[in-house]
Amino acid sequence: MLNYNAVFENLFVLFYIALINKRYDAAFVADAILLILFSIFATTYGYLINDFSDRELDRLHGKSNTFENDTQIQALWAVGLILALSVLASLPFWGHPYFLLWAGLWLLIATFYSLKPIRLKERGTWGIIFVVMAQRVLPLLIIFAVFDFNRWPDGVLLVLYILFRGLSSDVNHQLSDYRNDLETGTSTFAVQKGYHKVQSLFYASLHTERVLLLIILLRLSWVLPIDRLSLKIFFFLLIAVYAVAFIVHYAKSMRDAQERQRNPFDPQKKDVVQFLHHAYPSVLLPVGLNLILACEYFPYFWLLLIQIIVKRLYSIDIIKNNFLTRFILKMVKKP
Secondary structure (H helix, E strand, O other): OOOOOHHHHOOHHHHHHHHHOOOOOHHHHHHHHHHHHHHHHHHHHHHHHHHHHOHHHHHHHOOOOOOOOOOHHHHHHHHHHHHHHHHHHHHHHOOOOOHHHHHHHHHHHHHHHHOOOOOHHHOOHHHHHHHHHHHHHHHHHHHHHHOOOOOHHHHHHHHHHHHHHHHHHHHHHHHHOHHHHHHOOOOOHHHHHOHHHHHHHHHHHHHHHHHHHHHHHHHHHHHOOOOOHHHHHHHHHHHHHHHHHHHHHHHHHHHOOOHHHOOOOOOOOOOHHHHHHHHHHHHHHHHHHHHHHHHHOHHHHHHHHHHHHHOOOOOHHHHHHOHHHHHHHHHHHOO
16 A cells, blocks of 8 residues: 555655754654554555445446455454554554644545445545545645644645645546446546546646646755755755756647647656656655655665665666666667
8 A cells, every 4th residue: 555655655745844854863763654654554444445335336347346255244344453553553643733633534534435425436526625635635734743844835835736646646547437437327526527628637737736846846955954065966966857857848748749648647658747747756756855864864764765665666677667767878878
């Protein structure tokens, strides 16, 4: 559940907070690891309650389901166990202001997003709002609560970026399931509003997401308190990589209509759009910021090690076949 985990997917936010507040201490590292553990259980609970609620619908769609070979009692036991583990993992954070409010809302929306009779996923526009809140925005507010983050100019930018990142992801999911949902009468946002209208929203959301991340990086370059010259140079190179990819994409878009309609969620495409939306914010940026932190305070190495293992950054194939490596090699080979 780490690849679909809102905390782990946006791990750069943790390092953003640590760097801005100069949190070079063991307490921050320990809380970060505990928060990741809590988010694993809470995200798993969300997916399990969704599969529990969608057993019959997934059968009609011909989709696999976690509980397709289990009885209802077995499924309920599994869901209940993960919910209990989520609550236990959250205990260290109960004393932080607003944590219980945001965590409670997260679990509540995750429960009734799929569960009848409320079943928020079939509430059209409200459904998409609730799922983006539950899967993206509330986990971010939980991070703010755990680490007492109250720099609101940065907080607002991060919330907006995560909001649109979540909107892009969930609208794409509904577009992918559009035909099945139409056939089974599932009243999702995409079914209610129509495929083409929602597709236009999808591309607008992707554009907004890209621009917001660029603004966040520029903001971070202005406020980040890094004293060591070598780390400053490394950080500005990290920003430059995104800026170059951003410019390359929009330069291509001006002369190629297909470039404007690239889908970063296509697993077969390792292009510049996929890099801007996934490889950079979910891998390169958090790893880069984590590396800076590890140079300032060695225990951050353990979080770096977790990223390397989970994202399989030790794999030669992943390193060789990613967009950035192929782009650099292409530029080097040019006469």
